[in-house]
Amino acid sequence: MxxxxxxxxxxxxxxxxxxxxxxxxxxxxxxxxxxxxxxxxxxxxxxxxxxxxxxxxxxxxxxxxxxxxxxxxxxxxxxxxxxxxxxxxxxxxxxxxxxxxxxxxxxxxxxxxxxxxxxxxxxxxxxxxxxxxxxxxxxxxxxxxxxxxxxxxxxxxxxxxxxxxxxxxxxxxxxxxxxxxxxxxxxxxxxxxxxxxxxxxxxxxxxxxxxxxxxxxxxxxxxxSRICPGVTVKLRASGVPAGLFGQAPKGDTLELAVSGEQEIPGLVRRMVEAGADVYHVSAQLPSLEDIYFQLTAKETKKQPQGPLETAPKQEGSL
Ligand SMILES: Nc1ncnc2c1ncn2[C@@H]1O[C@H](COP(=O)(O)OP(=O)(O)O)[C@@H](O)[C@H]1O
Ligand SMILES: [Mg+2]
Missing domain, CATH: 3.40.50.300 (P-loop containing nucleotide triphosphate hydrolases)
Known part of the structure; x- marks a missing residue:
């Protein structure tokens, strides 16, 4: 029951x-x-x-x-x-x-x-x-x-x-x-x-x-997986060739959107093979906040929501 x-x-x-x-x-x-x-x-x-x-x-x-x-x-x-x-x-x-x-x-x-x-x-x-x-x-x-x-x-x-x-x-x-x-x-x-x-x-x-x-x-x-598929990967590295991933690093940090964690080893390999030194990699999964705002994005543009307390993104360091 x-x-x-x-x-x-x-x-x-x-x-x-x-x-x-x-x-x-x-x-x-x-x-x-x-x-x-x-x-x-x-x-x-x-x-x-x-x-x-x-x-x-x-x-x-x-x-x-x-x-x-x-x-x-x-x-x-x-x-x-x-x-x-x-x-x-x-x-x-x-x-x-x-x-x-x-x-x-x-x-x-x-x-x-x-x-x-x-x-x-x-x-x-x-x-x-x-x-x-x-x-x-x-x-x-x-x-x-x-x-x-x-x-x-x-x-x-x-x-x-x-x-x-x-x-x-x-x-x-x-x-x-x-x-x-x-x-x-x-x-x-x-x-x-x-x-x-x-x-x-x-x-x-x-x-x-x-x-x-x-x-x-x-x-x-x-x-x-239904509403916010994908992972944001943050990399801290030096010596990343300009345009390797179609974008310039901000300082020593690069932020890339990928479809899932399975893409991360390949990313790191490409960087290393291109001569970069990688110091830190983190994968950020969407939080409930991201999911909620993704769902209400259209409405929110039209009309502000009531107070909703939100969470920091969940981060898993590799
Ligand atoms: N006794 C009531 N009479 C008329 N409208 C009400 C009453 N109680 C709640 N509402 C309205 O119903 C809607 C939902 O309210 P509520 O269930 O309290 O939402 P929440 O708990 O999510 O804040 C709101 O628009 C609120 O103004
Ligand atoms: Mg209530």
Missing amino acids: NAILIEKLSKTYPGGCRAVDSLSLSLEPGEVFGFLGPNGAGKTTTVKLLTGMLAPTSGSSRVFGIDPAKAPEQVHALSGIVTEHAQMYDHLTGLENLLFFGAVFGLSPADCKKKSASLLERLELSDAADKKLSAYSTGMRQRLSLARVLLHEPRVLFLDEPTSGLDPESAQNVHSLIRSLAREQGTTVFLCTHQLRYAQEVCTRYGLMEKGTLLAEGTLSELR
Whole structure:
């Protein structure tokens, strides 16, 4: 059974905004799916549809076979949902909040205490366990909110911008937790983010959204070969004869586009045989950023996109 199955799902808000437009997707159990796109792409609306907080205008979805539009409480029982704005109780401490929400999910007080202590430690909140939530920073709230939804060991996690507002170290921590949940417990993760750099570190597959439409989906290597095939090779060398590759080196650096890594040894051989000394060769594969902008290039020229945090190119030195 699919963990998540979405078929031609659409949502038009009163007022006419078509936030999600005929979206179809399926996720296998244990996948960490990155649902990516700038603000306004329709990510949060999709999460609200998948968790029964909104009813679709047309189309349907299933979470482990359950229709969230018909049985939202059954979807909630097997899901953990972290939204951008964590709703918890300011006048309770971090630990009291966890004990409260654990009780709501039917955990025994002893079990809940044990799990809370371990999650607080894992999310580096042990020192803040007895502080009131009103004294928590945004990042601490976000991490506590993640601890809260992990108490009942959900089969699927919906994470809507879980690392926005977190410093890089805390974001890293949250990501390693997400990765290990998927790896060790087989938790399925539906991760919405506009932070492409983080997504590339965490996810096993991606869906790229723009204005309610799914532009493409696949693993990074599938997206690379479908949308941005080729590799950029950077060479640092001296004594390269002018015009060897039809272009003059910039200083001692030469940048060449090739169809794949298999062309690199031949390039280096040609340079050496032409009398050049080669000091460094690196192959740059297209990042998610490159892929996204390649897909939206035409649209971007017409109309600027919302904020989208991007990644440095992935570089593999030879
Ligand atoms: N309650 C609402 N009423 C009307 N339009 C909305 C509502 N919520 C979101 N939208 C619109 O739907 C589109 C998608 O929003 P959203 O799903 O929040 O995108 P994202 O999470 O990718 O930023 C945006 O154009 C947004 O303005
Ligand atoms: Mg959103």
